[in-house]
Amino acid sequence: MMYHTAKLFSDHGKNILIDGMILEAPEIKPHYEKVKDIFVGYPLYMVEVFCPLEICRQRNIERGDRNESQSDWQHKMMAKDIAYNFTVNTHFNSPEECTDLILKKVFDKS
Numbered sequence: 001m002m003y004h005t006a007k008l009f010s011d012h013g014k015n016i017l018i019d020g021m022i023l024e025a026p027e028i029k030p031h032y033e034k035v036k037d038i039f040v041g042y043p044l045y046m047v048e049v050f051c052p053l054e055i056c057r058q059r060n061i062e063r064g065d066r067n068e069s070q071s072d073w074q075h076k077m078m079a080k081d082i083a084y085n086f087t088v089n090t091h092f093n094s095p096e097e098c099t100d101l102i103l104k105k106v107f108d109k110s
Contacts, residue, residue: 010043
């Protein structure tokens, strides 16, 4: 429903940002293909927000509300072969820098 709702907002001229992971859990397979099908004919930018797995583990432990194994199972369930338009690395860039890079890439057409 989230993707269909986003599509509805797009139909009304709104720019939409969906913060989520494309997982290939058995109950939603093929997730990535479903997302692409829903947005056929729409301006869809797939942005990978990346950090190395070890850094992700370390961050989850430091947060205190997640455990180390969460990173591992999410990594294993991530959809493979996604055609990303752009990638930001949160290990090398701050959240603010990542935001600026994404906005520049998506909206700065100069």
